[in-house]
Amino acid sequence: MTASMRRTGRLEVAPDGKSLVLIDVDQRKPGTQREVRYEITPAELIAAIRAHGAELAGESHAHKPLAHIGQVARSPLNT
Template identity: 70%
Template sequence: MSTLNAGVHGTAQLLTENDPVSEMIRRAVRLEAAPDGRSVLLIDTDSRKPGVHRETRYEITAAELIAAIRAHGTGLHANCAPISAKSSMPVLPGTTETRPDRV
């Protein structure tokens, strides 16, 4: 029996830019769970200009992030190959969601 883990948790480092000379991190972009677990934060930390440290935060719910990825992302088969425009996407039983054909 499976259980749904309600709430967002964890972090993911999406981009890190290092200064090749000083080896200091100049820019970092990460996804992070909000403290209340209700949303996801995209945190962009920028220290590329000397003496300037800027942090920009964007917030989105997990459901909105999932919808955005489904709407704008490229679908992948189970083996992570992109789904071609000609492949059929059958509807999952009892839902309106589609899935790639099994490989």
């Protein structure tokens, strides 16, 4: 990651192939990496995009947490 990229998100297919895993990686604290995973269905992802819109790279919008999406695991990782 570059110095300016402190928080990233990625979307992967879950091992069961029926849902998606949204992975939020936070490296804002120097020397610490925190990863939070959310498991969602494709229908939940579509509903979240419809309700909150989509942010394009370079746009600056207030972050709206996806609290309504089921959280799978919270695992702080020290790097």
